[in-house]
Amino acid sequence: MTSGSEVAARAGVVYLVGAGPGDPGLVTARALELIGSADVILHDRLVGAGILDGARPDAELVDVGKRPGQATVEQGEIEALMVERSRAGRSVVRLKGGDPFVFGRGGEEAEALAEAGIDFEVVPGVTAGVAAPAYAGIPVTHRDDASAVAFVTGHEDPEKPETALDWGALARFPGTLVLYMGVRNLPLIAERLRAGGRDPAEPAAAIEGGTRPGQRCVTSTLAKLPGAVAEAGLRAPAILLFGAVAARRNAIAWLERRPLHGRSVVVTRARAQASDLATILRGLGAEAIELPAIRIEPRLDSPAVHDAVADLHAYALVCLTSPNGARLLFEAMATQGRDARAFANATVAAIGPGTAAALAERGVTADVVGERFVAESLLEALAEVDVRERPVLVARAAEARDVLPDALAERGARVDVVALYETVREDPDEAAIEAAAGADYVTFTSSSTVRNLLAAVGERFPREARIVSIGPITSRAVREAGLEVHVEAERHDPAGLVEALVADAAEVGAR
Ligand code: SAH
Numbered sequence: 407m408t409s410g411s412e413v414a415a416r417a418g419v420v421y422l423v424g425a426g427p428g429d430p431g432l433v434t435a436r437a438l439e440l441i442g443s444a445d446v447i448l449h450d451r452l453v454g455a456g457i458l459d460g461a462r463p464d465a466e467l468v469d470v471g472k473r474p475g476q477a478t479v480e481q482g483e484i485e486a487l488m489v490e491r492s493r494a495g496r497s498v499v500r501l502k503g504g505d506p507f508v509f510g511r512g513g514e515e516a517e518a519l520a521e522a523g524i525d526f527e528v529v530p531g532v533t534a535g536v537a538a539p540a541y542a543g544i545p546v547t548h549r550d551d552a553s554a555v556a557f558v559t560g561h562e563d564p565e566k567p568e569t570a571l572d573w574g575a576l577a578r579f580p581g582t583l584v585l586y587m588g589v590r591n592l593p594l595i596a597e598r599l600r601a602g603g604r605d606p607a608e609p610a611a612a613i614e615g616g617t618r619p620g621q622r623c624v625t626s627t628l629a630k631l632p633g634a635v636a637e638a639g640l641r642a643p644a645i646l647l648f649g650a651v652a653a654r655r656n657a658i659a660w661l662e663r664r665p666l667h668g669r670s671v672v673v674t675r676a677r678a679q680a681s682d683l684a685t686i687l688r689g690l691g692a693e694a695i696e697l698p699a700i701r702i703e704p705r706l707d708s709p710a711v712h713d714a715v716a717d718l719h720a721y722a723l724v725c726l727t728s729p730n731g732a733r734l735l736f737e738a739m740a741t742q743g744r745d746a747r748a749f750a751n752a753t754v755a756a757i758g759p760g761t762a763a764a765l766a767e768r769g770v771t772a773d774v775v776g777e778r779f780v781a782e783s784l785l786e787a788l789a790e791v792d793v794r795e796r797p798v799l800v801a802r803a804a805e806a807r808d809v810l811p812d813a814l815a816e817r818g819a820r821v822d823v824v825a826l827y828e829t830v831r832e833d834p835d836e837a838a839i840e841a842a843a844g845a846d847y848v849t850f851t852s853s854s855t856v857r858n859l860l861a862a863v864g865e866r867f868p869r870e871a872r873i874v875s876i877g878p879i880t881s882r883a884v885r886e887a888g889l890e891v892h893v894e895a896e897r898h899d900p901a902g903l904v905e906a907l908v909a910d911a912a913e914v915g916a917r
Pocket of ligand 1: 535585614616617
């Protein structure tokens with residue numbers, strides 16, 4: 407570890423941080439640590455969606471790229487803001503798209519901080535000029551094709567006499583040319599390079615929104631790229647690339663080969679759990695749109711929870727019916743200074759593999775695990791466990807079905823039911839509803855997500871989307887809401903749902 411790592415943002419220090427090109431997976435570990443601990447975050451417009459999600463809820467977030475009713479914030483103003491906030495004893499993250507020192511004015515900001523005598527740290531980021539080509543299947547260097555790469559700004563008007571760029575020298579540059587901010591000037595740039603002697607037949611590419619959902623890439627030749635880009639309607643932010651390596655895309659393009667490439671999938675789980683499902687989907691190439699319809703509200707203060715936890719050692723059987731239940735039971739235990747040893751006398755049952763995993767993370771191996779994440783399946787698995795006259799605890803959500811406690815009572819158990827949490831409706835934000843409007847798939851992982859999403863979005867439900875349900879109970883809720891279930895998972899957990907979705911996508915074919 408370097409000295410800079412694993413230290414949260416410090417008071418009075420400014421961090422010039424690269425946020426990468428857009429894909430949240432391309433943010434460095436150091437950047438995440440600082441975003442999660444800073445008092446103030448001054449960020450650019452180009453910072454990708456989701457990257458600020460980890461900021462502290464009480465952090466001051468300032469969009470210095472654009473402010474409502476105001477033009478872009480002046481560079482001097484940004485520098486003044488950094489100085490002022492850090493002098494006030496706050497930790498400040500200045501978050502910039504890509505790398506802060508590659509066409510990001512990070513150099514100027516560092517100079518201003520040095521001059522003001524303010525302590526600062528620079529956190530490099532993955533720059534768009536490397537990442538966008540990489541996601542398009544274009545290596546910027548290659549043993550056979552390019553032993554050098556130049557990063558160039560295409561922002562300057564190539565016609566203006568005082569241009570800092572020597573286009574003739576760039577035309578002769580023996581390697582790959584990567585241009586930032588060049589789309590608008592592309593016709594002039596291509597013309598200048600040709601005039602400087604660059605081969606008009608040289609392979610060329612333009613990549614719009616690299617590493618983001620909906621990334622687009624056009625390949626052509628130096629001479630024909632302006633026409634191809636205009637025809638495809640590519641716009642900023644885009645990277646232009648000139649060099650033999652562009653032709654390698656044919657063989658290397660990998661993004662497009664992923665099973666869910668080009669598909670947008672709505673995830674309706676609670677925010678805290680949505681991200682693992684969204685991560686799996688993104689890994690398969692999908693654009694995952696998080697539209698949480700529910701929120702988990704812990705209910706750990708009730709006397710019932712208190713008593714159940716205090717008496718945990720007295721139960722012969724403890725049943726957990728969700729990963730949230732497992733997590734919250736341990737939280738309740740912690741408030742009474744208890745740990746996994748409280749289960750020493752009990753048979754521990756988990757409704758499915760996800761709940762068993764949540765227990766395992768906390769040092770408890772479930773004795774009985776349901777196969778299918780439904781009460782009926784757990785009851786089957788519990789057939790061998792003698793519960794007659796014995797105290798049983800069912801720890802679960804307030805709104806859960808009574809199938810499990812009823813059946814256990816019928817088998818003669820003395821059943822206590824405690825509600826550890828309640829699932830309440832979350833009203834999704836407007837931007838997320840809009841993003842979901844054209845989605846290819848909507849996933850439902852519980853009946854509460856179905857009911858609450860429909861209550862929240864009503865007529866704006868994406869009617870064209872195919873609906874994927876995690877299992878029969880969720881499917882029933884979908885049908886009760888007057889919608890069709892297109893895909894139902896065979897295994898009733900997130901991995902099973904994804905598997906079913908991928909199979910459907912392969913069948914339905916590309917959009
Ligand atoms: N500091 C940034 C660059 C800032 S200049 C970096 O290191 O990446 C802004 C230009 O970067 C845009 O005009 C565009 O050319 C490029 N750019 C930024 N993000 C991009 C992306 N996701 N895809 C393609 N180009 C991008």
